Amino acid sequence: MKEDQGPYRPLSYFQLMEVSLRELLVEKGIVTEEQVNAAVEDMRKRTPERGAKVVARAWVDPEYKKRLLENGTKACEELGLDVPALKLVAVENTPQVHNAIVCTLCSCYPRMLLGIPPEWYKSRNYRSRMVREPRAVLAEFGLKIPDRIQIRVHDSTADMRYIVIPMRPAGTEGWSEERLAGLVNRDSMIGVAVPKGPND
């Protein structure tokens, strides 16, 4: 890996295992360095902008939103986003319901729409506490959810992946899809933040 990883630190157990396994696979001719790099590049190319595009379309097109909530995978394909080997479930925030996503067993994440997960998403702290005391965890992200709003935590334990469709901020009437997409960040699609509009 040529990326800048900051000051020198010895490799951790798992980093060492990754390097050893990769070198062994290359040495035995099972994969090439080029293939490994291409796969890493492919992962890097996926960014939360893909998810934001889906959310913005759902905001401007109620029929699209309906299809997205019915079958997330198909609705993404409509926008030319391939979501390989993935069953996507879109969950919608409303004035009554706030959704948030976690994977308590490992770190399942809608990578094809949001890219590489942030470190905190994979942390034991987030994974164990998000199902146990979601309101306290959200407050630590700066998001205070009033008690009258129901919190739905989605634990992606098996084959499905989740994306939150946040509420469209007030004061964005008449905005283009592209401009709207600019409001939608990664955290709001995980459910630990909400998009800020011009009035916020």
Added chain:
Amino acid sequence: MVEPRFKPGERVKVLNAYPLGHVRTPFYIRGCTGTVERICGAFPNPEELAQMRDGLPPVPLYRVRFAQKDVWPDYNGSAADVVEVEIFQHWLEKA
């Protein structure tokens, strides 16, 4: 494919079982009762896949919705709060 035994809206209980090996049913939800939110489809059994077998026939996978108050007796949020978990059919029984 294994036929689905439960319908959306039905009450189900997660088995309070502790088998060895790789399973996708979190500890915290075992023994809890919830409501089927949807059938997600059918997928190869991950417990078999982990043993290098094919996991076939595919097993129905459910999203089950649990009241947080039922999962954590001392839950300190709203009584309406829920957690939804994907659970394979062989981990569920009629509640």
